[in-house]
Amino acid sequence: MNAVNEKKVAALEAVKYVKSGMTVGLGTGSTAFFMIEAIGEMVQNGMDIKAVATSNETEKLATKLGINVITLAEAKRLDVTIDGADEVDEDFQLIKGGGGALLREKIVAHNSVLNIIIADSSKSVAKLGKFKLPIETIPFATQLIIEELRGMGLSPVQRKKDDADYKTDENNDIVDIDIWDTDIKLTDLEQQLKTIPGIVETGLFLTTTNLVIIGNGEKAIVKKR
Numbered sequence: 001m002n003a004v005n006e007k008k009v010a011a012l013e014a015v016k017y018v019k020s021g022m023t024v025g026l027g028t029g030s031t032a033f034f035m036i037e038a039i040g041e042m043v044q045n046g047m048d049i050k051a052v053a054t055s056n057e058t059e060k061l062a063t064k065l066g067i068n069v070i071t072l073a074e075a076k077r078l079d080v081t082i083d084g085a086d087e088v089d090e091d092f093q094l095i096k097g098g099g100g101a102l103l104r105e106k107i108v109a110h111n112s113v114l115n116i117i118i119a120d121s122s123k124s125v126a127k128l129g130k131f132k133l134p135i136e137t138i139p140f141a142t143q144l145i146i147e148e149l150r151g152m153g154l155s156p157v158q159r160k161k162d163d164a165d166y167k168t169d170e171n172n173d174i175v176d177i178d179i180w181d182t183d184i185k186l187t188d189l190e191q192q193l194k195t196i197p198g199i200v201e202t203g204l205f206l207t208t209t210n211l212v213i214i215g216n217g218e219k220a221i222v223k224k225r
């Protein structure tokens with residue numbers, strides 16, 4: 001079975017956790033797409049939910065499907081958030097931000113009671129870091145941050161789109177770094193990166209995930225923390 005079908009299998013298993021009356025965090029990306037589509041169908045069939053979107057792209061899709069999108073301030077707290085990931089390891093640690101939505105995604109995950117990650121089987125890894133770790137930076141500081149990260153041996157590369165600097169929904173930059181060979185423990189790395197002024201957030205999600213659902217062929221494998 002191909003990755004696209006596995007994404008759908010995982011998404012359809014995850015939406016079973018969404019019940020009427022809930023406030024739901026909607027993730028971003030090609031896997032989250034199937035979850036948003038399924039929730040849209042549930043809403044069209046009468047389910048009453050409110051949702052907070054983790055990106056402009058997700059907000060647009062959800063609104064088009066008739067999902068009631070509210071702000072995080074209005075929601076205050078979310079019952080469940082369903083989101084994708086670029087990599088997930090056996091300890092429920094993730095790399096996210098391949099689609100540039102890591103900042104809002106991390107804020108929403110932090111404010112959600114239950115966090116479900118959905119992914120196809122290729123995303124499940126023994127060790128994080130084959131996927132380059134996205135870092136969101138304030139444009140004023142990006143070039144100096146790149147030099148500092150280079151000094152740490154993390155091979156930073158500023159993300160581009162159509163020859164221009166890639167911009168997030170918050171109008172920040174993304175710098176992708178290579179953490180594969182680093183000896184620094186992930187929790188320490190996260191802390192070190194966050195102490196550099198101008199780094200707004202990293203794509204390391206180390207503690208927020210409660211449930212991982214992997215599409216594996218026709219089956220959904222559910223892992224609980």
Ligand SMILES: O=C[C@H](O)[C@H](O)[C@H](O)COP(=O)(O)O
Binds near residue numbers: 030086096
């Ligand atoms: O910024 C994007 C998000 O973190 C996505 O959840 C992540 O990149 C996975 O996306 P996809 O499901 O398209 O592989």
